Amino acid sequence: MRVGRPVKALPQPLCDYCGAHAVLTRAGDQAYPYREDHGPVWLCASCQAWIGVLARSTRNIPLGRLADAQLRDAKSRLHDTLEPLVAGKVRRDRVNAFEARARAIRWVSTELGFDPLPPNIHALSLDQCQQAIQYVETFIANRRNASGSGGV
Structure with missing residues (x-):
């Protein structure tokens, strides 16, 4: 008999494309899509959609939603x-790249009104990725134009 807190069930992500349980x-x-040094992934073999696992996760918590080739490319x-x-x-605020990237994803998600705000890039959908890419490209272009046209 086990005494103490109950053990939570392992996550069982569902494929967004076909609804099957990921393995x-x-x-x-045989179906592993990466090199040996990558770590475990949740995989839907029929759709070839997969997602990695949180680092140091003892319960194999998925990073986000399963992604097919098109979504992986968009990410x-x-x-x-x-x-x-x-x-x-990173240069300006002396933060590490992971923190800077998380802040950037939060900023874009807030600017575009994604609800709920995704915790990381792995939770974005294909449409959200495409919107974010367009928004950031426009933002960078506007900054370049503003800095290039000012001051004579």
């Missing part, structure tokens, strides 16, 4: 688009 896969498993493009702002924040 936890690790390096060495990657959003990271690339945010990188100049993140680098500037």
